[in-house]
Amino acid sequence: xxxxxxxxxxxxxxxxxxxxxxxxxxxxxxxxxxxxxxxxxxxxxxxxxxxxxxxxxxxxxxxxxxxxxxxxxxxxxxxxxxxxxxxxxxxxxxxxxxxxxxxxxxxxxxxxxxxxxxxxxxxxxxxxxxxxxxxxxxxxxxx
Amino acid sequence: xxxxxxxxxxxxxxxxxxxxxxxxxxxxxxxxxxxxxxxxxxxxxxxxxxxxxxxxxxxxxxxxxxxxxxxxxxxxxxxxxxxxxxxxxxxxxxxxxxxxxxxxxxxxxxxxxxxxxxxxxxxxxxxxxxxxxxxxxxxxxxxxxxxxxxxxxxxxxxxxxxxxxxxxxxxxxxxxxxxxxxxxxxxxxxxxxxxxxxxxxxxxxxxxxxxxxxxxxxxxxxxxxxxxxxxxxxxxxxxxxxxxxxxxxxxxxxxxxxxxxxxxxxxxxxxxxxxxxxxxxxxxxxxxxxxxxxxxxxxxxxxxxxxxxxxxxxxxxxxxxxxxxxxxxxxxxxxxxxxxxxxxxxxxxxxxxxxxxxxxxxxxxxxxxx
Amino acid sequence: xxxxxxxxxxxxxxxxxxxxxxxxxxxxxxxxxxxxxxxxxxxxxxxxxxxxxxxxxxxxxxxxxxxxxxxxxxxxxxxxxxxxxxxxxxxxxxxxxxxxxxxxxxxxxxxxxxxxxxxxxxxxxxxxxxxxxxxxxxxxxxxxxxxxxxxxxxxxxxxxxxxxxxxxxxxxxxxxxxxxxxxxxxxxxxxxxxxxxxxxxxxxxxxxxxxxxxxxxxxxxxxxxxxxxxxxxxxxxxxxxxxxxxxxxxxxxxxxxxxxxxxxxxxxxxxxxxxxxxxxxxxxxxxxxxxxxxxxxxxxxxxxxxxxxxxxxxxxxxxxxxxxxxxxxxxxxxxxxxxxxxxxxxxxxxxxxxxxxxxxxxxxxxxxxxxxxxxxxxxxxxxxxxxxxxxxxxxxxxxxxxxxxxxxxxxxxxxx
Numbered sequence: 063x064x065x066x067x068x069x070x071x072x073x074x075x076x077x078x079x080x081x082x083x084x085x086x087x088x089x090x091x092x093x094x095x096x097x098x099x100x101x102x103x104x105x106x107x108x109x110x111x112x113x114x115x116x117x118x119x120x121x122x123x124x125x126x127x128x129x130x131x132x133x134x135x136x137x138x139x140x141x142x143x144x145x146x147x148x149x150x151x152x153x154x155x156x157x158x159x160x161x162x163x164x165x166x167x168x169x170x171x172x173x174x175x176x177x178x179x180x181x182x183x184x185x186x187x188x189x190x191x192x193x194x195x196x197x198x199x200x201x202x203x204x205x
Numbered sequence: 206x207x208x209x210x211x212x213x214x215x216x217x218x219x220x221x222x223x224x225x226x227x228x229x230x231x232x233x234x235x236x237x238x239x240x241x242x243x244x245x246x247x248x249x250x251x252x253x254x255x256x257x258x259x260x261x262x263x264x265x266x267x268x269x270x271x272x273x274x275x276x277x278x279x280x281x282x283x284x285x286x287x288x289x290x291x292x293x294x295x296x297x298x299x300x301x302x303x304x305x306x307x308x309x310x311x312x313x314x315x316x317x318x319x320x321x322x323x324x325x326x327x328x329x330x331x332x333x334x335x336x337x338x339x340x341x342x343x344x345x346x347x348x349x350x351x352x353x354x355x356x357x358x359x360x361x362x363x364x365x366x367x368x369x370x371x372x373x374x375x376x377x378x379x380x381x382x383x384x385x386x387x388x389x390x391x392x393x394x395x396x397x398x399x400x401x402x403x404x405x406x407x408x409x410x411x412x413x414x415x416x417x418x419x420x421x422x423x424x425x426x427x428x429x430x431x432x433x434x435x436x437x438x439x440x441x442x443x444x445x446x447x448x449x450x451x452x453x454x455x456x457x458x459x460x461x462x463x464x465x466x467x468x469x470x471x472x473x474x475x476x477x478x479x480x481x482x483x484x485x486x487x488x489x490x491x492x493x494x495x496x497x498x499x500x501x502x503x504x505x506x507x508x509x510x511x512x513x514x515x516x517x518x519x520x521x522x523x524x525x526x527x528x529x530x531x532x533x534x535x536x537x538x539x540x541x542x543x544x545x546x547x548x549x550x551x552x553x554x555x556x557x558x559x560x561x562x563x564x565x566x567x568x569x570x571x572x573x574x575x
Numbered sequence: 576x577x578x579x580x581x582x583x584x585x586x587x588x589x590x591x592x593x594x595x596x597x598x599x600x601x602x603x604x605x606x607x608x609x610x611x612x613x614x615x616x617x618x619x620x621x622x623x624x625x626x627x628x629x630x631x632x633x634x635x636x637x638x639x640x641x642x643x644x645x646x647x648x649x650x651x652x653x654x655x656x657x658x659x660x661x662x663x664x665x666x667x668x669x670x671x672x673x674x675x676x677x678x679x680x681x682x683x684x685x686x687x688x689x690x691x692x693x694x695x696x697x698x699x700x701x702x703x704x705x706x707x708x709x710x711x712x713x714x715x716x717x718x719x720x721x722x723x724x725x726x727x728x729x730x731x732x733x734x735x736x737x738x739x740x741x742x743x744x745x746x747x748x749x750x751x752x753x754x755x756x757x758x759x760x761x762x763x764x765x766x767x768x769x770x771x772x773x774x775x776x777x778x779x780x781x782x783x784x785x786x787x788x789x790x791x792x793x794x795x796x797x798x799x800x801x802x803x804x805x806x807x808x809x810x811x812x813x814x815x816x817x818x819x820x821x822x823x824x825x826x827x828x829x830x831x832x833x834x835x836x837x838x839x840x841x842x843x844x845x846x847x848x849x850x851x852x853x854x855x856x857x858x859x860x861x862x863x864x865x866x867x868x869x870x871x872x873x874x875x876x877x878x879x880x881x882x883x884x885x886x887x888x889x890x891x892x893x894x895x896x897x898x899x900x901x902x903x904x905x906x907x908x909x910x911x912x913x914x915x916x917x918x919x920x921x922x923x924x925x926x927x928x929x930x931x932x933x934x935x936x937x938x939x940x941x942x943x944x945x946x947x948x949x950x951x952x953x954x955x956x957x958x959x960x961x962x963x964x965x966x967x968x969x970x971x972x973x974x975x976x977x978x979x980x981x982x983x984x985x986x987x988x989x990x991x
Contacts, residue, residue: 113510114472114503121503123491134566134573144564149510151546151569152560156509159542160535161441171573183575203494203641204447204625204632205502235890242897247852252886255894270855276898279880286883329855329928444627451630452716454654456862456926462855470871482667485635489618489671493638497620498654498662525857527926528630529716 071125080138082130084174098188109142123200126191212388212406219388238293274301275464278311285314300552301464320369321376324348325361360520363429373397380417452528459522516540590791629719650726657684658865680920683953684865703774708739712925734822742921751777837939860923917941
């Protein structure tokens with residue numbers, strides 16, 4: 063009944079338009095590969111990322127969830143990424159305190175020109191997540 | 206050393222005398238405090254304006270039907286009170302009110318804040334049914350001895366913030382063994398000192414925090430540590446979380462009574478988070494089964510992400526839960542962890558910005574650059 | 576199609592008999608499993624126990640193996656079934672044939688919600704079950720094993736059990752409403768003219784002695800489902816019908832007595848205030864209620880937000896003012912909004928943390944107001960809600976001022 067889970071981890075990435083999405087795009091045009099099923103959800107700014115987006119993706123069974131934005135000080139909207147950082151810290155501590163797999167959720171600053179960095183962080187994260195195995199929440203009915 | 210007024214009456218009678226004089230001198234227009242609604246043990250908060258009605262006031266009754274901070278917030282939501290009103294609040298209720306004021310959901314103008322060193326409140330379930338007035342003698346005996354009181358809320362048992370920080374006046378109860386003869390009210394701000402002049406008693410200098418309050422502090426800290434240990438061992442991990450919230454009906458009563466949850470329309474009641482048929486089908490196909498209504502854990506974790514950093518551990522949520530889920534214990538534990546990370550104490554100071562929506566440029570610098 | 580509305584009284588309704596050698600639950604689960612396997616149904620919504628716990632929840636399932644932890648009649652009603660079904664079909668048809676197996680009051684709530692446009696029943700087969708009642712939720716939470724055991728006894732004491740919730744003890748809608756068979760006399764319970772009974776299929780347990788389960792189609796849709804499954808030959812349900820009627824009459828009388836009792840207990844502001852004295856305004860009752868569907872309740876809205884001066888003024892007028900405000904306004908106001916659709920399910924009473932008998936009070940009010948409009952909620956899908964329609968010539972008696980009307984009472988009540 064349940065789909066056969068592929069061995070490639072599924073990762074959802076919330077990428078801000080001005081930095082990380084552009085960086086990802088650059089990596090794409092340079093044909094850099096990521097060892098994961100990577101889905102991008104583009105937002106204007108990392109400050110738009112509602113913690114509920116990340117929670118929802120995590121609870122639906124994404125093996126990994128990435129929040130990405132501009133380096134602090136470089137936000138196109140001045141301070142959105144600072145808010146994103148705090149929201150990530152909040153989520154991270156909630157998951158940690160409750161003993162849920164906090165390592166499946168992360169935050170990375172990737173600028174528009176940092177295509178190699180984009181490939182690096184996504185590859186590293188895919189590796190981390192691969193080692194954790196499939197997210198048990200994917201099969202969990204009684205959530 | 207703090208200034209205090211000593212009234213030679215029992216603590217409760219002394220308070221009533223003080224309130225009487227405040228109302229009679231027209232120093233305040235009303236006293237907001239706990240009040241008997243009948244002779245069968247009914248208690249609720251009330252704003253008392255008539256001196257005659259003060260005989261029904263029971264300011265120290267160990268019951269919290271609603272978090273008073275939430276009520277004061279509703280009271281002063283649209284605009285500040287124009288005339289002075291005295292309000293008796295427990296430390297956590299005062300902290301909740303402070304948190305709400307910081308979020309523009311309340312106003313402190315013209316409110317005389319009277320709090321107390323707090324021995325805790327009895328759980329609503331232990332008071333349910335109103336079968337006559339509950340026998341409070343063992344409760345007050347424990348409080349007088351600065352012991353852990355029986356049958357109080359779990360969050361009260363582990364509370365180390367029972368000495369209020371931002372009140373104008375503080376009624377001494379913890380460690381006071383002569384509460385049947387004496388009433389001690391500390392004046393902890395200039396405003397408090399001014400109002401204290403209306404009290405029918407003599408002024409003394411005394412320490413609000415003493416070895417008795419410290420004794421209770423130690424006991425409570427121990428309980429807190431034990432509670433955290435138990436939590437880590439028994440309620441940690443996905444399986445445990447699902448078990449804890451398994452009986453949840455999704456009534457959202459916890460959110461309704463929470464003083465920090467102020468949204469008029471909660472995200473989790475809004476259309477945005479309702480399941481569309483396509484969502485139901487996709488999850489049903491993915492897992493073979495879907496709990497209905499869906500989104501139970503999502504609601505609780507989501508609510509944590511919204512308010513846990515300001516959780517004042519009042520315990521209303523656990524008390525209102527129809528299926529006895531220890532919501533308060535979980536939220537308080539997560540709240541403590543978040544407060545540590547942000548170096549924030551909810552209700553500690555009006556000048557301390559709320560962690561949500563604010564930031565420091567130089568903080569968590571290692572995050573994001575890995 | 577075999578009609579379920581026989582004119583000849585002696586034949587009664589027709590249905591199929593399902594042997595239940597391994598018990599009622601097993602028989603029903605097997606029937607559902609068969610329906611899924613033969614693709615007559617694509618999914619089932621039914622109560623399920625959550626593994627490793629004593630907690631019950633609704634489960635919408637496609638995977639038959641999940642039926643192992645399911646039971647159409649758990650000892651408690653957790654989330655009201657109509658509300659649960661509305662939760663997943665509010666925004667439209669699931670486009671899958673789903674059987675929702677529920678208690679009769681939950682089916683009624685689902686139909687009421689249909690009229691309120693909060694549910695989509697297009698591909699839903701509503702299956703009701705003879706219901707002995709449900710146990711008080713707080714009893715179950717305190718001691719699940721003991722309460723579950725006490726619940727078992729309810730199946731052999733139909734209509735007489737005193738451990739099920741008080742609201743269940745007076746429930747006369749515990750089974751399928753039967754077609755009108757004779758004009759009711761003044762004292763007998765109304766035999767519902769079920770042109771469009773609430774459920775599509777009903778599972779009868781009464782009179783089966785635990786060894787048989789009756790499958791009774793109530794609509795063409797239900798009949799169709801039964802026909803497609805190759806079950807045993809059809810049989811007359813006369814035995815079941817007569818037993819149901821007997822129990823129904825008994826419970827109807829209990830209901831009338833309870834109504835009179837609660838009317839007396841709540842008559843006058845003082846009495847009403849006393850019943851709701853412990854209320855902490857948590858609004859759990861409203862949240863649990865299946866027919867209270869407003870996204871934001873009027874009583875939570877800013878429409879009831881006033882200035883501190885207004886509150887202070889009210890307090891000064893009475894000498895003191897209870898907070899949170901307007902407890903009675905909330906309850907009586909909620910009655911005025913939903914009493915006509917109250918299906919007496921008791922979800923409100925189960926959810927109350929202060930053990931206030933909300934359900935029993937609202938049931939009394941529901942009965943009175945519904946009688947006034949000769950309306951039964953959740954029965955006939957085509958029967959409009961009383962406040963959706965009007966007749967030009969009706970209720971003339973309320974338009975004439977009564978003689979000797981009294982002046983309004985002074986505002987002295989502090990505990991409202």
